[in-house]
Amino acid sequence: MPYTVSVAEARNNFSKIGSEVVRSGKSVTVFRHSKPWLIISPAGGAEVSDSDSSAYERELNALLERGNKDLEDGAYVDLAEFMARHPRG
Numbered sequence: 001m002p003y004t005v006s007v008a009e010a011r012n013n014f015s016k017i018g019s020e021v022v023r024s025g026k027s028v029t030v031f032r033h034s035k036p037w038l039i040i041s042p043a044g045g046a047e048v049s050d051s052d053s054s055a056y057e058r059e060l061n062a063l064l065e066r067g068n069k070d071l072e073d074g075a076y077v078d079l080a081e082f083m084a085r086h087p088r089g
Contacts, residue, residue: 003026003027003028003029004028004029004030004031004036005017005028005029005030005031006030006031006032007030007031007032007037010028010030010040011064011068014060014061014064015057015060015061017040018040018057018060019057021040021041021042022042025042026042027039027040027041027042028040028041063086
């Protein structure tokens with residue numbers, strides 16, 4: 001049975017969900033307004049050390065906090081601008 005979460009649960013527990021996705025190798029479907037919205041999947045062949053994982057999670061949490069603040073403030077950017085601001089190296 002596929003694992004599913006709401007947007008609110010994904011936002012509030014992203015690190016835990018991400019860790020479980022990496023650990024289990026199974027994807028999680030995020031639902032928004034009772035419809036599948038996105039899928040969180042493990043990156044193919046990406047094995048991350050605990051220290052790399054912790055740094056990544058801290059950075060990701062900081063991005064999520066900024067994103068939530070932008071949403072609260074009504075400041076939005078499109079995907080292209082977001083990716084330009086946060087290149088994945």
